[in-house]
Amino acid sequence: MSFQDIITSDIRERLSRPTGDGGTCLPNACYTDAEWLKLENERLFARTWMYAGCLDQLAQPGDAFPTTIGGKPVLLVHGRDGEIRAFHNVCRHRGAVLVDKPCKGLAALTCPYHAWAYGLDGSLRTRLHFDGAGKHDLSGQGPGLVPIPMAMWFRAIFINLDGKAEPFEDYIAPLGARLPHHDLGALRLHKTVEWEFRANWKLVFENYFDNYHIGTIHPKLDAFAPMVDRRGFEPLGKFLHTELYFDAPEDGRGVGLPYYPNLPPGEDRFEAGYHLFPSCCYQVWLDQLTIFQVFPIAPDHTVEHLHVFLIGEAATDPAYGEAAQGVCDMWDELNREDVDAIEWMQKGRQSPAFDGGMLSGWWDQSHQHFARLVVEAMS
Ligand code: FES
Numbered sequence: 001m002s003f004q005d006i007i008t009s010d011i012r013e014r015l016s017r018p019t020g021d022g023g024t025c026l027p028n029a030c031y032t033d034a035e036w037l038k039l040e041n042e043r044l045f046a047r048t049w050m051y052a053g054c055l056d057q058l059a060q061p062g063d064a065f066p067t068t069i070g071g072k073p074v075l076l077v078h079g080r081d082g083e084i085r086a087f088h089n090v091c092r093h094r095g096a097v098l099v100d101k102p103c104k105g106l107a108a109l110t111c112p113y114h115a116w117a118y119g120l121d122g123s124l125r126t127r128l129h130f131d132g133a134g135k136h137d138l139s140g141q142g143p144g145l146v147p148i149p150m151a152m153w154f155r156a157i158f159i160n161l162d163g164k165a166e167p168f169e170d171y172i173a174p175l176g177a178r179l180p181h182h183d184l185g186a187l188r189l190h191k192t193v194e195w196e197f198r199a200n201w202k203l204v205f206e207n208y209f210d211n212y213h214i215g216t217i218h219p220k221l222d223a224f225a226p227m228v229d230r231r232g233f234e235p236l237g238k239f240l241h242t243e244l245y246f247d248a249p250e251d252g253r254g255v256g257l258p259y260y261p262n263l264p265p266g267e268d269r270f271e272a273g274y275h276l277f278p279s280c281c282y283q284v285w286l287d288q289l290t291i292f293q294v295f296p297i298a299p300d301h302t303v304e305h306l307h308v309f310l311i312g313e314a315a316t317d318p319a320y321g322e323a324a325q326g327v328c329d330m331w332d333e334l335n336r337e338d339v340d341a342i343e344w345m346q347k348g349r350q351s352p353a354f355d356g357g358m359l360s361g362w363w364d365q366s367h368q369h370f371a372r373l374v375v376e377a378m379s
């Protein structure tokens with residue numbers, strides 16, 4: 001189906017109504033149609049800043065980290081000169097993917113197919129046997145890797161595939177402004193956990209910024225920070241945010257691990273969740289940050305990475321092992337509770353009786369805002 005077939009004037013009209021007063025979300029085809037996902041790759045993920053990884057995944061000069069963003073193979077490289085660069089992860093010769101797993105200690109990026117070698121800065125270095133057996137091209141002249149604009153925010157790496165997004169500083173400033181007391185530079189990656197859902201990537205995020213289900217699905221989280229203290233995630237331009245103060249830390253959230261350094265009094269009871277459209281979610285508790293990153297495989301198939309960051313040496317020092325495991329166990333429990341809900345919504349999107357939903361004005365503003373952002377970005 002084409003964009004116009006899916007986003008009809010009727011859908012646009014209902015998207016524009018107030019949440020809780022006739023406003024609605026995206027129609028089913030946005031979650032089930034393969035053409036729509038193709039369009040998302042072209043118009044949504046390529047045109048905006050996307051979380052691509054973090055410095056800890058390529059900590060040393062000579063490290064390279066392949067990933068997939070918006071369906072495109074991408075390579076992050078830590079140069080010998082200390083620079084972090086992003087490239088399209090494809091050899092200029094016959095189009096083989098250049099690096100297919102994280103590598104360390106590289107002096108060059110050598111294609112596994114015919115051994116063209118590129119410097120860590122992306123420039124072409126050598127083409128062995130290029131003019132016949134034993135006749136090497138050592139001139140260093142020729143097509144280098146195609147760079148992708150990138151930006152770092154603390155240790156997080158963002159890329160913009162089409163190079164036409166707004167300046168990164170403008171994109172990230174509202175999030176920075178909401179976390180004035182949290183030194184995100186103190187974080188180190190503890191663990192990345194992979195989850196798989198038989199559901200569209202949007203439902204994985206939409207479930208993240210749904211505070212309404214905490215009472216029904218997450219009894220432990222509800223006891224920690226009850227529904228009565230919450231409201232829905234609130235829109236803020238290209239962000240959604242929810243923030244509250246909880247009473248006391250518990251295992252997996254603030255016990256046995258160092259807190260963000262120099263938090264002012266009271267700020268150690270701060271919880272925050274952010275969705276950075278459309279790329280990722282940032283969940284902040286006093287001793288951790290977890291970034292949710294999704295990899296759409298098919299309209300009804302998503303891989304999610306949960307990157308769990310802890311403060312400083314707590315991320316790697318075995319002395320903190322038990323408490324760090326407590327954080328991962330907490331996330332594991334939460335995600336297990338969520339899998340079914342996410343997949344129920346995907347199944348429901350096969351039903352002609354669902355047409356974008358009837359929303360709660362209190363809880364669901366975030367969902368309608370997200371739907372509007374999707375349509376706006378893809379129009
Ligand atoms: S495809 Fe890379 S050297 Fe041939």
Ligand SMILES: [Fe+2]
Nearest residue numbers: 207217218338
């Ligand atoms: Fe949940």
